[in-house]
Every structure is written in structure tokens, then in C-alpha cells.
Amino acid sequence: MRNIHTDVITEAVKKMCIEANLALAPDMEACIRHAAEVEDGALGKKILDSLIENMEIAKEESIPICQDTGMAVFFVEVGQDLHIEGAGLTEAINEGVRQGYRDGYLRKSVVADPLLRTNTGDNTPAIIHYDIVPGDALTITIAPKGFGSENMSKVYMLKPADGEEGIRASVLDAVKNAGPNACPPLFVGVGLGGDFELAAKLAKKALTRDADSRHPDAHIAKLEDEILDLINQTGIGPGGLGGKTTALSVKIETYPTHIAGMPLAVNMCCHVNRHRSVTL
Amino acid sequence: MNKKIQIPFDKEELKDLRAGDYVYLSGTVYSARDAAHKRMYEAVLAADSEEAKRAALPFDIRNQAIYYLGPTPAPEGHVIGSAGPTTASRMDKYTPMLLDMGLTGMIGKGKRSPEVREAVVRNGCVYFAATGGAGALLSKCIVSSEVIAYDDLGTEAIRKMEVRDFPAVVVIDSAGNNLYETAVKDYLASRK
DSSP: OEEEEHHHHHHHHHHHHHHHHHSOOHHHHHHHHHHHHHOOOHHHHHHHHHHHHHHHHHHHHTOOSSSOOOEEEEEEEEETTEEEESSOHHHHHHHHHHHHHHHTTOOOOOBSSTTTOOBOSSOOSOEEEEEEESSSOEEEEEEEEOHHHHTTOEEEEEOGGGHHHHHHHHHHHHHHHHGGGGOSSEEEEEEEEEOHHHHHHHHHHHTTSOTTOOOSSHHHHHHHHHHHHHHHTSOOOGGGSSOSOSEEEEEEEEEEEOTTOEEEEEEEEOSOOOOEEEEO | OEEEEEESOOHHHHTTOOTTOEEEEEEEEEEOOHHHHHHHHHHHHHOOSHHHHHHHSSSOOTTOEEEOOOOOOOOTTOSOSOOOOOBGGGGTTTHHHHHHTTOOEEEEBSOOOHHHHHHHHHHTOEEEEOOTTOHHHHHTTEEEEEEEEOGGGGGGSEEEEEEEEEEEEEEEOTTOOBHHHHHHHHHHHHHO
16 A cells, blocks of 8 residues: 655645636647737727736736736545545645745635634635545645635536536526626636536536536536536626626536436636646 | 826816726825725714714725725735735625715726615715726735724735736716726727
């Protein structure tokens, strides 16, 4: 059995927290640069140009791309043949967040109690989704999530009869409702199927897909394209100031569901769609 | 149209600004977001005279601007960290009262409530939007920053900041025109 010490995990998490907040992955950066080239809305184009300038300054000066450096959300795949030594795995991840947000000069945006609202001071606890998988590897994906866009996310408990039309209409409804609040151009994560909470988790996971990836199922890939096209016909545009780029991408993740239902979750993300993965 | 605007504001000058105007703001702005707004609002409500209400606020808000901002910490050698706008609508509950007390400008992003828009018109104010998610770029326009109140709130503390040529667009002007409503319609009409 393979062993891994939690000190290694903490160090990797710390590094990912900082990297994810200072530079977008190449696929996201390419998406934004392409959008700026084709945008025909005057104010929208101005917004996209300033986003490119912003990415460059962030990289050159090691300043976070956005001041909302997010809650630290993780998807962790633990190989069932792996043995983890040291502290608890969850504590090791939280320690990495604590160190990364401190040493990377990232914002501490977490309050301990939703009503009493005292800041925890170190951006912990993280939100961690675990999966047990075959093998002996440990794969950690971080997706720091800002709440300007998170607040505009929605769950729709659609019925089977709502079909593709219901899906298109619901995602479009969520985007129109978000308008300028979620910092368009958006990256739209959709979870389809499962149950109430799994749909939401899938929607978040969809945000971690590469911008240029397509769903392996042809009918879902087609739906991704159709919804993106519909969103970009709204004219909301970059910053909500008019333009053809309201969303950069739509990604759908699916799961089997019940005969009576078709849960749909829409997780909004702004253009600062940050994610990093490491396999240890 | 690009205009240079000085803060504290001259309300006469603001009358000429129209939704869609691109402006460069220079002068003093105060950062405040959710927690600071709640605290200011409750302090004013608890005060029993006009004078006490004004004294309950940590700074004289007359003719001033609030920037809806919670920055990242400033690394050594920097004035401030990443410093872009947060969503303004979360402050809508508290805003009409502040505008009626003399607050004149707000810098944020996203939609406002009908009540805020009415208070903007009633008091001859302006709501500006800065580019959401451009915190690194916008931080370059902030030349000084000092926490002046509510230090315990961390990133949500109130900061007095000097800005120079801070880029923003007029979203709601003093006549109540709303760029988010007109810009999308205008764009769609231009494509037909």
C-alpha cells in the first residue's frame, strides 16, 4: 500500500490556493482574449479589454485577479489503496488554505456563523467534496469561488415532461436574472439529474472543466452549444453593458435520476473561473 | 464621453452626467460593504436627533462617495491589494437612508432597487459601476488607503482612500436613467 504524508498535501494545497488566485488557467485566458477580439458592443469591448489588462497586471505584480479570492472549494479523489499518514486529511487541506491565504495575501472571506457573521480570519473552513476511487492516487482540484456570481445560482426541480426546452428556458432564466450582478461574461456550470443536492454539486464541478472541452455525450454537447448561443443572444454582454459575449462557456454534468424528476442546478461563475488540479 | 470628476462631488457638476458616460474619478472615496453598512445603519437608527445621527457615522458622508469594496491585503510595498467592486444590491437596504443624509456617489457593480433609484433622483446623486473582476487593474488607481473605522471587520472595515483617475461608468444618473436598462436594448437594436 502506498503512503502519503499530510504535510505533502498541505504544501500542495497552499501552492494551489496562491496560483489559482494570481493567474487564470491558459484555457480561460484564451477564452477571454478571443471574446475581446470578436466583441462588437462598444462598452462590452471596453470591459473585455480592461479584463485582459487586469490579467496581465495580476500576473506581473502578483496581485489577485479579483479581490474576491473566494471560499476555497475542493473536489478530492482519494484512491482506496492509498494510506494517508499524519494529521486528518480534512485538517491538512484546511491548513493548506490557512497558509495559502495568509502567505499569498489573499482575502479572508469566511464567517464562522451565517447569522452572527464573525470572520474566521484565515478563510477556513474550506468546502471539500470527497470521492473514493480505485487506485492509490490522490487528486485534489481547487476552485476558489467568489460570491458575486455564487449568489445568482439557482436550483430548478424540473419534471421529465419539461424536457430540453425546460432546461434551455431555466438556464436562460437564471442568466437573465443574474444580469450584470454576476460579472459577465459568465462561465455557466449546469448540473442535470441526480437529486436536489447532487445537481448543485455537479453544477459546481462543471465549472472545473476545461473551457474548450465538450461533453462526451453528443446530445449533451449539443445542448451546451445551444444554451451558450441562446445566452449570447440576450445582449447582456460584458459587465451587463451590452454585447455578444454574455457567457464564455456552458458546461453540463449529468447523473442518473428518478423516474419522477429532472433536477437542474445552475452555478454561475464570473469570467474569473479559477481552478487548479494536482495528483499526488 | 470621457469626463474627469473630483470627489468630494459638486452636485451641480453631477447634473451634467448621463447614464453611459465614462468617467475618471479623483479624490477621496471610502470603502464600505455589507458589514460596515449594517453597522452604520443600526448606529443611525439608534440615534435620536439629527445631530446624533450624523455623529453616529464614522465620517461625514456629505458630498462623498462610498466604494463597495473589500480588498485583499496589501503586500509589502503596495498601498492596497486587489480592489475591484462588489455587488451593490446587497447594500440596497441601507442606501436610501445614507443618500438622504448626504452621501452623493456610490461605486459598485450590478443592479439597484427601485428605492435606491428614487433616492438617487431625490438627492441628485450618481451610481457608478467599475469593472467587476478587474481588482488588480483598479488597485493601480488607489494612491493611499487607511482604515478609519470598524477595524475589527477585517476586509470589511471602512477605509479612507485617495484615488486618481479611477475609471467608472455612470449607471444611474441624477435624473434616474439606468444604463443597465438602456445599454442592452441599444446593443440589440444596433444589430438589427
